[in-house]
Amino acid sequence: MGTDRDYERLMRTEGPSVRQNTLAFNEGRYDSVARLDDYEALKSEARAIKEDAIERLPDLIEELREAVAEQGGHVYLADDAEDANDYIREVVAERDADRVVKSKSMTTEEIEVNEVLEADGVDVVETDLGEWVLQVADEAPSHIVAPAIHKSREGIADLLNERFDPDPPLETAEELTEFAREHLGELIESAEVGMTGANFIAADSGTIALVTSEGNARKSVAATDTHIAVAGVEKVVPSVADFAPFVELIGRSGTGQDITSYISLLSPSNQTPVVDFADDETPLSELDGDRDFHLVLIDNGRTAMREDDQLRETLYCIRCSACSNSCANFQSVGGHGFGGETYSGGIATGWEAGIEGLDTAAEFNDLCTGCSRCVDACPVEIDIPWINTVVRDRINRGADESAFDPLVDGLTPDEEDSGSPPLGKRFFGNFETVAKLGSATAPVSNWLADLGPNRWFMERALGVDRRRDLPEFRRETFREWAANRTSATAAVESVDSRVVVYPDLYTNHVRTERGKATVRTLEALGCEVVVPPVRSSGRAPLSQGMIRTATDHAEAVVATLSEYVAEGYDVVVVEPSDLAMFEREYERLLDSESDALSSVTDRTYEVLEYVYGLVTQRDAPVDRLTGPGDGHAEAGPDAGGTAAGGRSGDHPGVVYHSHCQQRTLDLEAHTVAVLEQLGYDVATTDVECCGMAGSFGYKTDYYEVSMDVGEQLRGQLDADGNRDRVPVASGTSCLEQIESLIARRPTHPVRLIEPGDR
């Protein structure tokens, strides 16, 4: 999908503030969730509450209506934005209100109620400081929790000084906050209507929860006599007791606070007296709490999302922003780049597809690379990459079929059955065919691909950026190599493992050396190793949203591997993105109850994870592997280059960048442990993603974003203390990205440890 968004401008103007703030949020999140007794159990509890509530939603809404009505409040169920706005206009007009003060609410952004009320001559004031800054600046939020995250303190000071001309001019965050507090405080105290969102709503009591920190939502309700709460229907849960896990998770997941300053639990019968602040006669206790309460529940596509087996999960979202903060691409471009009409970040694809439609989601959906760093961060366990994949698949199916070039169709035989993805997507998605042809005709294919006119054609027709080096196909594939050799299993009494090394596309056709190193390593540790013909994982088509094609791959892979597993083989995978495919996405593509699938995934390991198991649990002879003092006899194209020579006694240590999906699967530690056991001094990076993310970084539309994300990794690899270390990475994409970022040649960890000629 092409895009006309100006990422370069966003990265330059908004990226630095967005990155700085999201990284701070992430750091807070890691620290804060670590303080919980059982973070995983709390997330599962929250998830279960949402699953149940969405399942029973119609009944809960009915129960809620009754509870609110019993207390004299009103519930209005609005079909869409216009319906909601008409109702709100009516309430505001009936109150004869001159001013509506608002606390932060994404749902009111969704229905654009401010514009509607302003057209009626009502003064609408955003009182959340971030939202107010944006109202003054006439800009849209760039983050669902911290709406002005893209603005620096200096930028805010300039804006307010220009607009309000305060004397002396504002400069510090304290001065800016104090000015806003005074300015907005007066506006709040003389307003008639307070409008809020609702983070959670209890069906049995009508109680709404507002999660805030500034106190503006409290003031907007307490200082006015009419409270309008606007929320999506998905916010309803059975009872106030169900709020607890969300209250514990929402702040931690978003801005990294254990809890925000205020959780307002407001019932429709809120007794707080309605006051006129000029009144110096009547004591508070003699004023009545006669406050009108209107709960406007918005459907706006949500009922259809609830019926949609793939989009339903989106409704569990509590809008915490963890998926934005944990996303490398979001950190670079912010929500103005990675976002739709209202929502931003990874989950926005689900929201925008459900509320606005596929066209809106298509504008930013490709920024999700499926790196999966948001998966562990989501407090309600939504598989956000999967939602992005599904929506991409739907966008593809809606794409214009007349745009196909029959000449290139030969390269992309797996046309999806109804509607086809755009040509570029099919090229990347059918990389298996490309790789087979590439190896069969190497090295000629490599020379041809690199010729100027061909690169021009690839960029124009397929969207492959000219600035990227193309993968270099090997004439002899990894499998051919394995078939042509006699195995050399070392006699080891304690180990009797039989292992299938999965010949993933890249290991088989491009980075064959790491496959060979895997075989040598496992054999040295006493394993009997085979490299059978197995279909490619389907990662390539899946990342282009070609679900049908990916499913074909999944079926073939599981059929083959399950036969080996039945005969007692373990499966070792070199490429982390393929391992993640087996462990995560195959459950989606295949019947998740499938015995064949679970038999395979139960016995599948990442290569260093497997080595770790052999060494720590089965006493495999680790001394047969290469440590820092041993040195390699040979140096292949993806060996460590000059620095990785490992001259005895003065090894510079390694700096390891774990693959994003590998980290989501908690498999970074195994590699680090094996390297350390062998005596390597290991430093690690902590960037979410290298930026390449499969085909993403090859695409002309995203080359700049990919390099901006990569720049963070470069900074860490070249930082003081890391500059002389051998760069090590597990993923193909990461290795390619690192090659383009720094002068040192990176290597796969198994290349570092494979037995030398001794």
Next chain:
Amino acid sequence: MFADALERVGVTLSRTSAATFEATITDAVDPPAVGVPLTGTPVSLAETPVSLDPTPAELRRATTGVTPASLAVADYGSVALPCRSDGAELVSLFVDRHVVVLDESAVTPDMETAFERFAESPSDSESQSGPESRILATGPSATADMGALVQGAHGPKDVTAILVED
């Protein structure tokens, strides 16, 4: 644990008994101070410099507001502020300094217990037509929207908790 949590979230803790309450509260407030009845505690504001049941205008002139908490969550340092017809929500909010008074028996261990209590006894105050509204407050109001974390956004800049012990 409650004391540690309060310290972490930037709330000053004063421990007192019924006998020493008057001196403690006098110390804690920055005048002019207003307040509402301290329901759920064995102490009263009657003999203190805190003006009970203020008018709205008097509240606006006040620097300190004194209100009770019906419950506290030990591991978070959170206090539950009831929103009642006495105007406690206004008195705890439209001031620069909030002084919250609670009995030690109001401290519950964790969030789950607190929300079970909220759900079980939704209306634990006087004549109510429905469940009680409340604010679970943790530390002073704060914002990070102006380029750095600032304590004291729209609400109180400064919070003191007075724990009444036997």
